Amino acid sequence: MTLPKSQQAILALKSWLFTPATKSDRFGRAADAYADALIIDLEDAVAPSAKNEARETALGYLAVMPPDHLPCSLRINSPDTRFGFDDLQALLGSPADPDYLILPKCRSSSLIGLVGNLLGEAGKTAQIIALIESAKGVDALDEIVRGDAKPAALLFGAADMAADLGAETAWEPLLWVRSRVVQSAASTGIALLDSPYFNIEDTEGLKQETKASASLGFHGKCAIHPGQIATINEVLMPSEQQVAQARQILVVNQKGVGSLDHQMVDEAVARKARLVLERAGIAAEK
Incomplete structure (x- = not known):
């Protein structure tokens, strides 16, 4: 059974399109480009002078x-800033209820718990995504993923992380940090989204980085332009062959340790097969 996107687990959402909150005419482009999710951005994509207008536009759309x-x-903007405080207060007092709320510069479990409690008191169902984009955020990873209020996902922010580390915004200089984020997320079963690829003209570079991040353990990748979505979906969407093989593996696994195409099938192999189906938006048969 293939689930509607609105009912799919976050692992099935492979492509996430960032769109400035000031560009309401572009919100629909995410669906037109076949993105799995839309991210309305009140932070980096919005100038300070446009924050109030952007906030009203975003909340009006979400309502x-x-x-x-x-x-x-x-x-939203970081809750420990004036703009972020205003974003959160406006959201809590509005009928808007996004599916996910991204907390930038996230560096503590207590912040996730505080915002989660406020959302709950306001009757919101939004799940929190923790944006890890600073050295302090990396230091706090174990606390964040093991806290009482776990985020629905971690999102790796390459540009701010590189600036914080004084590193180049490229794959190799940030590989260790990406690996650290993957390890932390995997330790508690939290979904993991990778940073956008910032050269919108370099399709081949986007494809290679998306393949590399998937190989490392990321479940989805963000985009900053609708033209990047097709490439991300192509790389991250399991093929019909992979889906068929995953189903066969689970059938064999129900009988205990076995083999398929001369390869051993055990619970570790079955776990990967379940992940393939989940990424494809398919409910594994019990």
Whole structure:
């Protein structure tokens, strides 16, 4: 059974399109480009002079989304800033209820717990995504993934991380940090989203980085332009052959340790097969 996007687990959401909150005419492009999720951005993509207008635009859009809407996330400004405080206060007092709320510069479990409690008291169902984009955020990873209020996912922010480390915004200089984020997320079964690829003209570079991040353990990748979505989906969407093989593996696994195509099938192999089906938006048969 293939689930509607609005009911899919976060692992099935492979491509996430960032769109400035000031560009409401572009919100629909995420669905048109076949992105799995839309991210409305109130932070880096919005100038300080436009923050108030952007906030009103974003919350107005989120307040009237139909039940079958594309999964939608709102990135607010950091709650420990004036703009972030205003973003959060406005969200809590509005009818808007995004599917996900991205907390930038996340570096503590207590912040996730505080925001989660406020959302709950306001009757919001939004799940929190922790954006890890600073050295302090990396230091706090174990606390964040093991806290009482776990985020629904970790999102790796390459540009701010590189700036914080004084490193180049490229794959190799940030590989250790990416690996550290993957390890932390995997230790508690939290979904993991990778940073956008910032050269929108370099399709081959996007493809190679998406393949590399998937090989490392990331479940999804963000985009900053609709033209990047097709490449991300192509790389991350399991093929029909992979789906068929995953189903065969689970059938064999139900009988205990066995083999398929001369390869041993045990619980570790079955776990990977379940992940393939989940990424494809398919409910594994019990």
